[in-house]
Amino acid sequence: MELSRHIRIVIGFSPGSASEQVARTIAPALSGALGREVTVSLRPGSNGADAACEVAGSPSDGATLFVATLGTHALAAHLDARLPYDPLRDFAPVSLLTKSPLVLGAHAALGIPSVRTLVERARAHPGELTYGTSAIGGAPHLAAELFQALTGVEMRHVRYEHTERLYDDLRTGSLALSFNNMMSMLPRCLDGTIRALAVTTSRRSRAAEDLPTLAQCGIPGYDMSNWLALVAPQGTAEAAIQEIRQAIVTALADPEVGAALRRGGVDPIGSTPHELAQFMAAELARWRPVVARFRDTALSPPP
Known part of the structure; x- marks a missing residue:
């Protein structure tokens, strides 16, 4: 045929x-x-x-x-x-x-410069920090759940119907965090409203070599693409x-x-x-x- x-x-x-x-x-x-x-x-x-x-x-x-x-x-x-x-x-x-890889990004005004600071903040205030995804059970959701499981922190999930709305809220601070695809996250970090903290793979990305891996940030065994x-x-x-x-x-x-x-x-x-x-x-x-x-x-x- x-x-x-x-x-x-x-x-x-x-x-x-x-x-x-x-x-x-x-x-x-x-x-x-x-x-x-x-x-x-x-x-x-x-x-x-x-x-x-x-x-x-x-x-x-x-x-x-x-x-x-x-x-x-x-x-x-x-x-x-x-x-x-x-x-x-x-x-x-x-x-x-x-x-x-996915990129862990945070609203810049939160004052979270590193993954270590994020974990400390999340442990001190369980369930307070929000993370957004545009699908239940997608890669970003898995990334966040894996992060919580390996660090023992508790964060609050916010589900979005549209990815663009998620990024709008991440820029304004209505949303604290998101694990999201590098292709869409990195360009949105350029204006300084979103801070990229780390990548989810076991190796750094050639597209952002300054970003550490989550394993390098003190979360051993974290690796997902x-x-x-x-x-x-x-x-x-x-x-x-x-x-x-x-x-x-x-x-x-x-x-x-x-x-x-x-x-x-x-x-x-x-x-x-x-x-x-x-x-x-x-x-x-x-x-x-x-x-x-x-x-x-x-x-x-x-x-």
Whole structure:
């Protein structure tokens, strides 16, 4: 079956998400490599589940693809026993797109210059500091819950429907903290209203080498990266999968695309479908015991 002349990449989150930013960065080069129109469509809702279900139920002709995330394909199944899709069985893996750290950012006027100061403040005032996310059970939420579990602090979760509103509140001080994707967080730290404190990966990012890792800040064992992958409805023909995968590798190798991603602290990957299948299964297993430690807290509605 020949690929459709129009390919739609569906994003499960609001404008400003890592999924949208990476997809829009890659889409023009992907379109050129495929010789087909590639559009990015936002379908926010239910922490990415609405979009995942839409793509899983789409015709398996390669015309509709989904940007799978750490949240939708490694965390959600452990948080919701009634998840309306299976992250492995309902999708055909195409390629791992990117990996990147999250950045812990704080409202500058809080007077928190370091992670050590943050931990001291949070211990002295349990439940007072707020942290924001735009999804329950996404990478930023996991990052915050992991931070609390490893430091023994208690912070208050504020859930936002829109990422841009989260950043507005972080700038004005209505929100104290956020773990968020580097591509969107770093540019917002330039005007001094948000202070970047650390990255979540075990190594510093080449895009912000002055930022320490959380492990370097005295939280041993802290290591997590956000990842994005492209998947298709299960049953999509192997020929279509391979054609799209090869185009992704070509797009990610484009110098302008690579430079734009790396400036935002995002590493382009470009795996085979088999490698992605193994990676997602490993991530699903890796985070199961971690999520189990804070599942009840994570699912509690914010006050």
